Amino acid sequence: MRVFNETRIQKHKLTSTQVIALGFLGAILVGTLLLLIPVATAKGQQTDFVTALFTATTSICVTGLVVVDTFSHWSFLGQLIILFLIQIGGFGVITLYSLVMMAMKKKFSLSTRLLIQDYYNLDSIHGLIKFLRRVVKDTLMVEGVGAVLYAFFFVPRFGFFRGIWISIFNAISAFCNAGMDVIGANSLIDYQTNLPLNIITMTLIVLGGLGYVVWFDFIETMKKSIKHKYNLHTFWSRMGEHSKLVVHLTIFFLVTGTLLVLLFEWNNPDTIGNLPVGKKILVSLFQSVTFRTAGFATVPQDALTPSTCLIGCIYMFIGGSPVGTAGGVKTVTIFVVLLNVFSFIRNRTEPVVFSRAVSDKLITKASAIVMANLMLTMVLIIALIQVSHAPTLAAAYEIFSATGTVGLSRGLTGNLNLAGRIVVMIGMYAGRIGPISMALFFSTKRSDKNDIQFANGHYIVG
Secondary structure, rough: OHHHHHHHHHHOOHHHHHHHHHHHHHHHHHHHHHHHHHHHOOOOOOHHHHHHHHHHHHHOOOOOOOOOHHHHEEEEHHHHHHHHHHHHHHHHHHHHHHHHHOOOOOOOOOOHHHHEEEHHHOOOOOOHHHHHHHHHHHHHHHHHHHHHHHHHHHHHHHHHHHHHHHHHHHHHHHHHHOOOOOOOOOHHHHOOOOOOHHHHHHHHHHHHHHHHHHHHHHHHHHHHHHHHHOOHHHHHOOOOHHHHHHHHHHHHHHHHHHHHHHHHOOOOOOOOOOOHHHHHHHHHHHHHHHHHOOOOOOOOHHHOHHHHHHHHHHHHHHHOOOOOOOOOHHHHHHHHHHHHHHHHHHOOOOOOEEEEOOHHHHHHHHHHHHHHHHHHHHHHHHHHHHOOOOOOOHHHHHHHHOOOOOOOOOHHHHHOOOHHHHHHHHHHHHHHHHHHHHHHHOOOOOOOHHHOOOOOOOOOOO
């Protein structure tokens, strides 16, 4: 009987993937109920269940697509709930659970440590609690500095209390790559050419998208460099290969994105066509940054040329870097896939970057992530076109934004019918936890077929 019970318990034990997926779903449902509280809605407005569910989903998934204006539809309490949901989404429900455990001084079990390891995609469970504390501490510190810097711009314009609130909301939303704000109908468009404000916002977005592993590696290497008086070359050589790759890829995508937006929008009078050269570059740089899961906009997205929108879809699909607040398949993931392609073309036996080989297991994982995300995105685009009869480009832009947890829209979100909203919510949820995690959610046991070795088959590809 005891053996039977243990087997039965093991059979019904949730995997890390299932716990993470259910955790996000539970947070969304709680957020929905909180937003349905009458005092969470501004006077003269009404909130139905679907609107509350959509808003809770976009907040927890740090996407930023909204069916009602955040600044006018919700009361201060409603906005506070949304901000809390964004912060949870940025940290992740597993991090929130761990914080509660630490506050209650509970001991972390091995299963909890493995859960945290899976959530942050780390190689080892060693030093997890220290890593978790640093994540929370450094996040709050960066958001706090961002809020203080924002206050210099928003307090003079909106008054002390509202200016402080806007500053706090924007700092958290920018760092968490949520893209939601409580400024007004035009969001950051009124600050399109404000250099300091653009820099603050872009810095918060990029820092959130770099990933905590890169942060901590940079800080530790900097401390050693100061102690041992390393020069810049030695400092860079002491950085981990992952951090160096992330920095290279971040710079590459920011620069290429800026140049492509400049190229396709140069003569567009509805975006940057009437601006001087310096301001054209600034607006294009911001658009390049926001494409990679940020969701803020300094130009109307429905005014962008079709070429820019298609480039935007690609960049939204790629997203930020691993173990950060950004979405998408991640820069390193797409790089590994492309590296494998070019290594095959060059007839190299193994892909190599920074004199380090990329394992077959990593290549397989990266390829699976890219294909799963791409297939899901294509299916949802077709579904959205079918149920809402939206223009193809607008539907594609909407879904790439949803699955990449970006939050940019060509004015489609607010006009979606019920079926269209459900499709977009599925995209946001799947994009936050990952399509592969969605598939693994329904898998409760390891396949026995992994223990069987089969003879190679004769197949032809290409």
